[in-house]
Amino acid sequence: MSKKQANRNQLPDHLQRIVIKVGSRILVNEEGRPNLEQIERLTGQISELVKEGREVILVSSGAIAAGVESLGWEERPTQLPELQMAAALGQSVLMNHYATAFSKLGCRIGQILLTHADLKNRERHLNARNTMLTMLRNNVIPVVNENDVVAVDEIRFGDNDVLASMVSALIDGDLLILLTTADGFLQVEDGQLKDRIPVLEAITEDTLAMAQGKGSNWSSGGMASKLKSAQHAAHAGTPVVIANGLKSGIIRQILDGEDVGTLLLPRKQPIKARKKWIAFFHRPQGDIFVDDGASKAICMEGNSLLPVGIRKTEGKFGVGDLVNIKDTHGKTIARGLTAYSNDDIERIKGQHSNSIKDILGTVRFDEVVHRDNLVVLEEG
Secondary structure, eight states: OOHHHHHHHHSOSOOOEEEEEEOHHHHBOTTSOBOHHHHHHHHHHHHHHHHTTOEEEEEEOOHHHHHHHHHTOSSOOOSHHHHHHHHHHHHHHHHHHHHHHHHHTTOEEEEEEEOHHHHHSHHHHHHHHHHHHHHHHTTEEEEEEEOTTTOHHHHHHTOHHHHHHHHHHHTTOSEEEEEESSSSOEEEETTEEEEEOOEESOOOHHHHHHOOOOOOTTOOOOHHHHHHHHHHHHHTTOOEEEEETTSTTHHHHHHTTOSOSEEEOOOSSOOOHHHHHHHHSSOOOEEEEEOHHHHHHHHTTOOOBOGGGEEEEESOOOTTOEEEEEOTTSOEEEEEEOSSOHHHHHHHTTSOGGGHHHHHSSOSOSOSBOGGGEEEOSOO
16 A cells, blocks of 8 residues: 555545644744745635635744734844734734735635633633634634733743644544644654654654754744644544645645645544543643553543552642643553542552541542543553
């Protein structure tokens, strides 16, 4: 079987709802100024999909670069207030570029600015989802970006890759495309970039170790960020393609199943909506390390996490916080909302549930993390 056939056969037959993330280096020239020709090429590809009846959500970087140009600065600033000012100015500039380009093609757009807090809060999470789906039903293309003016952590980390994976999970995307300046994920041998890897079944620690660089002065992500984001989307059930956004017609080539970029295959067992919210829209506040018996019970038998299987905790967390559940090798096998604080878990770890009341004086639940509030990431 050829690589082209392999890629096509491993993607769904019809990809209706597609999230496309475009990095800053795709949208700006070497001087860091918005590349209007490239924006027109991108919008042209997207408009073709919309006219075919597909639903497209565009997650776009580039606001800071657009703001820097408008301010007449020669380089991207490093101080947070200046970055936020450039983002505030650049958002309207970037949207104007998109609005002009899409309007020529008969397409309408709407801007959505999000922070991580918007997607962590259940009510705001559902409101964001409903707004996007309503826009899609009315043939409006959502253009999504972080609200960099207020999202301090996000602007420092530059995680539009993460935002794209969250948006894909939020609206049940059929495909996530991460457009970068690389041809995909490249294998590394002796410190040198070698052949492109067409298909990844999973992201491992070895895979992440091969990721090179963090990007240019005009982008704050990198291949490692893209791989981690792709892993989140794949766990949520969405296939991901990392490809070169500077290649002519790249989006069409991906949808036609051509051997371009790197395809990350989705999780075999889909995750229910509420569990997606638990696993991917919260930030872990700490870690719970479990023994082999608990690991097997969670991953292979679908059980809750009981105190008897807990070895130790790391980090400071309270009741209701999201925690990583890690095996004896330190690998994250699951995430869940804990019913006990780290201090209480340290007191009841290794004990049977019927001992909780004697130790703590009260019993909230027999389970530290109930299976209804737990998402397995390492499939058994």
